[in-house]
Amino acid sequence: MTLLLDIISTAAILFIVAAGLLAIFGVLKIINFAHGAWLTVGAYCAVVTTELGLNPWFALPLAFILGALLGGLTERFIVRPLYRRPLDAILATWGLGIVIGQLITLWFGRDVHFTTALMQGTVDVLGTSYSFYRLFAVLAALAIGLGFAFLLDGTRLGLSAQAVIMNEALARALGIDTEKVRLATFMAGAGLAALAGVLLAPMTSVDPNMGVPWLTGAFMLVMVAGTSFGALAVACLLFGAAQVVVSTFLSPILGGITVAVLCAITLRIRPKWFARA
Amino acid sequence: MRDSQKLRLFLLVGLAVVALLLVVFGPAVLGRFSLNVLTRSMIYAMLALTVDxxxxxTGILTFGQAAFFGVGAYATAMVLMHIGASPSLLLLAFVAAIIVPVVLGLIVGWxxxxxxxTPLYATVISLVVPIVMTQIVFSGGVWTGSSSGLVGYDVLPLGLTGFFRLTGFCLLVLAVLAIVFVRSDAGRLLVAIRDNEARVAYLGINPARVKILLTATLAGVAGLAGFLYANASGVVAPENTGFVFGTEIVVWTALGGRGTIIGPVLGAIGIDYLSASLSGDLPFLWQLVIGGLFVVMIIVLPGGLASLVTRHFPRGKGQQSLKAMPTTADANGTDRREDVFVSIENLGKSYGSLAVLKGINLDIRPGELVSxxxxxxxxxxxxxxxxSDGTEPIxxxxxxxxxxxxxxxxEGVVSLGVGRKFQVASIxxxxxxxECLRMARLRHVTPSFTRSETEIALPGPAAEILQLTGIAEIMDRPVSLLSHGQRQALELAMVVALEPKLILLDEPTAGLTKAERTTIGTVLKTLTAKLxxxxxxxxxxxxxxxxISSRIVVLHHGKLVLDGTVEDVIHSEIVRTIYSGGAHV
Incomplete structure (x- = not known):
């Protein structure tokens, strides 16, 4: 039972982290390597609210707004000139990640920080007591997934975004302001990354380089999932399950690379498997 | 032209001599700290070269060189630590440090x-490899020293100055080899793959194989760098093999100037040396500056610092002369004209539920020009x-x-004797x-790895196309300056230079002038009817x-509706209806 709950909550956490990256990749066709840095920014928002003694929930909106603002600036000044050079965009956003990481280090130092949990205690699930917070993460993942589904299908912006995903040239010809769609998507993606950082903070320790391992994992998942949130959810569940199983029964160190290795193999053998899901 | 080439050669030789003097006499003037750091920097410069x-x-963005470097370093350290450091075991370590990365490189390449x-996929793999390697090191227990790495093994008895000279010498040799290679005819193939991989494949060369070989070779070079590092520093750590180190190498390469050899070398040495000197005083600020500079450089100066210099030295190419190879009249053999060369049986092709081609049957013989x-x-x-592509599901x-x-x-279909000219000139x-024409000849002429030839021999018909269209006069012109018609003619010449038996042409005359059309028409007639x-x-x-046609085939809604001589088709009622827009046959 614990194993099952572990699998579900691990998948949920992977989904939360990867969602922002997927949104940006789907619309902009660009891999945002600053994703890890924004995650870190979000986690430090949680640190700041803790240090100021504010209500820890306050970190959520703070992180989203800060992430979206930074994302907006990044889109305008770094990503926009590089739309035609996707590999260079990876590098430039990675460079930005270095800059943000060093700024955080200059401000907060290299030390590891801890934050107060948003909620504590355990809860009984069918006879197994389980961390309440990890279950909350599952709810958060569901909320994010459903939120995106609603945004894409229920709003004008989402419809435009879908049009851009499918055929950008045509969308532009039909009078959709694709630049605005890109900007909005990038801001949402960055905000989401920061939000993920806040949610992650109580589960791990917070340090200036905490984003890097999450970035690589999320990147692999997004590559496998393509541009669909449904596929991402499936991929997170499958590979998350594999990770938990390997960590539990073999070794936690091998568990850490399970997602990356499985994703690489999946891409080599059946690149389109998940995209169809 | 000649003079600028001489000047370049002179500059390069001068630079090599200066570098050699620095390597030999450096230890006399440099302090302990500088020697130590510079030895490391030069090892890193070798890595930057491989990334470059x-x-x-070649256009493959890779973070994976760190993994090969780490594997080489760990192979060395593990042999020396766990087996011993006698001269023969040092040799074993040396061999292992190269062979293991090469084998790994072959696997990664495959x-x-x-x-x-896709290029993105290769980057993904190059990201996974160092991550996996680091985790393997972490889980290696006593064998790899886990998170603390390996330290305290016996190394080559060279001392500080000895290692400085050895690495300096290795770097210099590597740089000279790289410069000679990238300027050679074989080296230009890398650029061809970067520019237009599809065209490389349709010239009959397997781009994947070239990339796999390149990856394996450069993995070996990275392994050599790892061997030097493990000896010179006396310590190996998991960071040496990690993804973050892999990105650092890319940063040095980008700042120094990708696409040049000297740029990345100087970039790696300069940045690493400055990092070591400055990091004591302002560690995080320095990283911040490098990161910021990197972002700005990628956006506004993708060629790196080296492009500030190279833009004053336009690529001086020697005057290239064209030579037509003697044409053996009717090389494809008149006697075999009755044999069917292409046979299409019941060909169908659908995209999802949309059937684009249905039940096509067609035979084509040598000497036919089928429109x-x-x-x-x-x-x-x-x-x-x-x-032209057998991997298409049909x-x-x-x-x-x-x-x-x-x-x-x-590339497999090309080797059966098929050349394809695309609708939009693919060069x-x-x-x-x-250079483009030379790439088209690579299938027949083994390229030199050390020299760039000044004469290019083409089959007669290809040379004729170039002469008729006036391109023969401008062999040294960059193709980016060619007109639309010249580009089309050049691609046709490249395809003919493959010496195919069947040429596929997709709207070769679109957008051409009347005169250009006539020329191409004449050439095609000669190729088929005479040759x-x-x-x-x-x-x-x-x-x-x-x-120009000897036979015309009419396609309509994916079906073959008519197959006959020019006369048959021109006077056919069906064709008239189709083109006036009515028929649903």
């Missing part, structure tokens, strides 16, 4: 490159694709020269005319088709 060859020249793989006509969307270009069979092409990648945009080539032509211009 992969990324700057994973990364295959027909239809495929039909309105837009009739499936003409799709048919060309099915004939129904029915396509047999070329007696071989079923199912499953053959474009190598950063090369000169002569025995077979040709399939997709064309909209019915007048042109009437003038």
């Amino acid at each position: 060859l992969l990324w700057g020249y 994973l990364s490159f295959y027909h239809g793989s 495929i006509v039909g309105p837009n969307g009739a499936g003409k270009t799709t048919m060309m694709r099915c004939l 129904e029915g069979t396509v047999t070329i020269n007696g071989h079923n092409i199912a499953g053959l990648a474009p 190598f945009d950063t090369m000169t005319v002569a 025995g080539f077979a040709a399939i032509l997709v064309e909209h211009d019915l007048d042109f088709v009437r003038d």
Whole structure:
């Protein structure tokens, strides 16, 4: 039972982290390597609210707004000139990640920080007591997934975004302001990354380089999932399950690379498997 | 031209001599700290060189060189630590430090490159490899020293100055080899792959194989750097093999100047040396500056610092001269004209539920010029694709020269004697005319790895196309400066230079002037009627088709509705209805 709950909550956490990256990749066709840095920014928002003694929930909106603002600036000044050079965009956003990481280090130092949990205690699930917070993460993942589904299908912006995903040239010809769609998507993606950082903070320790391992994992998942949130959810569940199983029964160190290795193999053998899901 | 080339050569030799003097006499003037750091920096510069060859020249963005470096370093340290450090074991360590990364490189290359793989996928793999390697090191227990690494093994008895000179010498040799290679005819193939991988495949060269070989070779070089590092520093740590280190190498390469050899070398040495000197005083600020500089550089100066210098030295190419090889009249053999060269049986092709081609049957013999006509969307270009790429899923069979092409990648189909000219001229945009033509000859002429030839011998018909269109006069011109018509003619010449037996042409005259059309028409007629080539032509211009074809095939809604002589088709009622827009046959 614990194993099952572990699998579900691990998948949920992977989904939360990867969602922002997927949104940006789907619309902009660009891999945002600053994703890890924004995650870190979000986690430090949680640190700041803790240090100021504010209500820890306050970190959520703070992180989203800060992430979206930074994302907006990044889109305008770094990503926009590089739309035609996707590999260079990876590098430039990675460079930005270095800059943000060093700024955080200059401000907060290299030390590891801890934050107060948003909620504590355990809860009984069918006879197994389980961390309440990890279950909350599952709810958060569901909320994010459903939120995106609603945004894409229920709003004008989402419809435009879908049009851009499918055929950008045509969308532009039909009078959709694709630049605005890109900007909005990038801001949402960055905000989401920061939000993920806040949610992650109580589960791990917070340090200036905490984003890097999450970035690589999320990147692999997004590559496998393509541009669909449904596929991402499936991929997170499958590979998350594999990770938990390997960590539990073999070794936690091998568990850490399970997602990356499985994703690489999946891409080599059946690149389109998940995209169809 | 000649003078600028001499000047470049002179500058390069001068630079090499200066570098040699620095390596030999450096220890006399440099302090302990500088020697130590510079030895490390020069090892890193070797890595930057390998990243540059992969990324700057061939277009493969890789973070994986760190893994090969780490594997080489760990192989060395593990032999020396756990087995011993006698001279023969040092030799064993040296061999292992190169062989193991090469084998790993072959595996990584096989994973990364295959027909239809994307550049992003190769980058993904290059990201996974160092991550996996680091975790393996972490879980290696006593064998790898886990997170603390390996330290305290015996190394080559060279001392500080000895290691400085050894690494300096290795770097210098490597840089000279790299410079000679990238300027050679074989080295230009890397740039061709970066510019236009599809065209490389359709010239009959397997780009995936070239990339795999390159990856394996450069993995070996990275392993050598790892061997030097493990000896010179006396310690190996998990960070040496990690993904973050892999990105650092890319940063040095980018700042120094990708696509040049000297840029990344100086970039790596300069940044690493400055990092070591400055990091004591302002560690995080320095990283911040490097990161910021990197972002700005990628956006506004993608060529790196070296492009500030190279833009004052335009690529001085020697005068290239064209030589026509003697044509053996009717090289393809008149006696075999009755043999069917291409046989298409019941060919069908669908995209999802949309059937683009249905039940096509067609035989083509040497010496025939078959034109495929039909309105837009009739499936003409799709048919060309099915004939030239056996990996396209189709129904029915396509047999070329007696071989079923199912499953053959474009380069395999080319080796059966098929040349394909695309609708939009597909050539190598950063090369000169002569370089493009040389790439087209690589299948027949083994290129030199050390020299760039000044004469280029082409089969007679290819040379004739160049002469008729005046391109023969401008062999040294970059193709980016060619007109639309010249680009089309150049691609046709490249395809003919492959010495194919069948040429596929997709609207070769679109956008050409009347005069250019006539020239191309004449050339095609000579190729087929006189020299025995077979040709399939997709064309909209019915007048042109009437003038040159020996046979016309009409496609409509994916079906073959008419197959006959020019006379048959021109006077056919069906064709008139189709083109006036009515018929649903």
